Amino acid sequence: MKFVDAYFSRENRYALGVEQEAGRYYASLPVSNGVVDYEEYYELTKAQFDHFRAEPDDAIEFIEACRRREHDDLLIQKPGWNRGTPV
Template sequence: MKFQDALVHQEHRFCLGIEQVSGRFYVSIPVSNSMVDYEEYYEIDRKTFDLFRCDPDAALPFVARCRKHELDELLIVRPGANRGTAI
């Protein structure tokens, strides 16, 4: 998979982008476990991507739910046993 960020929101620590191979849109958040820092990628549709890109603050409730693991069904890559916590 090749994740290409289209928007990086440094203040609220999330990114929007497109996975280049499949064309799927995503929101990613940084996470960390005891061994590594990495990103989790949550799939969104094109309409949501366009909304969040034009109005990044509209993404904040979605990002908050991702950090609480409430939208795990949208994960593009499933986490391993040592899942990290949001940074």
């Protein structure tokens, strides 16, 4: 998979982009499991992606829900046994 960010919010610590191989849209956030830091990628619809790109502050509620693990069904890559916590 090749994730390409189209937008990044340093302040709110999330990114929006497109996974190039499948053409899926995503929101990502940084996590750490104490051994490695990595990104979790949550699939977005095209409409969500377009809206969040146009109004980045509107994505914050969605990102915070992802941090609370309320959208795990949208994870593009399922975490392993040593899942990280949001940083």
